[in-house]
Amino acid sequence: MRLIDAHTHLDAMAQRGGVTADDAFVAEVMAEARTAGVVAAITVGDTVASSRWCVAAATAHPDVYAAVAVHPTEIDGLDDAGYAELERLARDPRVVAVGETGLDYYWDRTEPAAQQAHFRRHIALAKAVGKPLMIHDRDAHADVLRILREEGAPDLVVFHAFSGDVEMARECVRAGYVLSFPGVITFKNAPGLREAAGQVPLDRLLVETDAPFLTPHPHRGKPNAPSLLPLTATALASAVGVDVETLAEAVMSNGRRVFGLDEN
Ligand SMILES: [Zn+2]
8 A cells, every 4th residue: 555645744744853953863653654655655745944954955855846835824924035935935846836725713812813814825926826715614614615716726635634524525526626644544433534525536635644642443542654654545535435555556646736746
C-alpha cells in the first residue's frame, strides 16, 4: 500500500515533541512514514512564518510538499505585507495549495466577520496563483459553503479534515469539491462521519493525518504522525465499501491529480 498524507503539520509535530524542526527531524519523520507506506506528505502552514518554514522543508525534501496560508484563528495582524509574502510563497513550485484557510467558529478568539474577510482574500489568492484551495471548516459549514458560492470557488477545492454530515458531503460532491478524511473516521463515536464518507465517489477522496492532531484509534492521546495514516486509510476504505488497496490507489491518483505531485 502506498499513500499520500494530504495534510500534516511537520513544524507543529516538532514543537509538540519539544525538538527542533530541522532537516534531520523532517527526514526522520518521512523515513518512518515511508516504512508504513506513506511516500509523500503535504505540510501545511498556519501563519506566514509557518508557511515560510513549510516551503523550506518542501524545497529540501523531495517527498514533502507545502501549502501556505494563515489559519482563520491566526489572522490578527495579517496585513497587505503579509499577503504579499503569502503570494510570493504560494507561487513557489513546491507549493501545491493555498491553505489552510476558512472559518473556525469553535475557538471564539477571532471575530467571524474578520475570518470571513480573510477567507475571501485567501480564495482570491488561490485563484491568482492557480492552485487548489485547502479549507479548514470547524463548526462553520453553512458560511464556508456560502462564501465559496459568493466568491466563485477556485477550480480545485479540498475540504481538509472533513467534518460534515451526509447532506453536506452530498453538497460538496455536487459542487465538485474533494473531501479529505482524518483519523476521526477511526473513532467509535463517529458513525456519522463514516456515513458521510460513504457518499463520496472514490475519485473525490483524500486521506490525511493533520499531525500532530487528530490521532487515529488506537493511538488516541499520543501525538499523531504521517506513519499512522494507514489506520485512517483502512477505516475510510471500510466506510466507502472498498478494500484498502483500492482506496490507496484512488487517493494516490487523486493526490497527484489535485495537487499536481511528482511520482513518489
Ligand atoms: Zn491542519
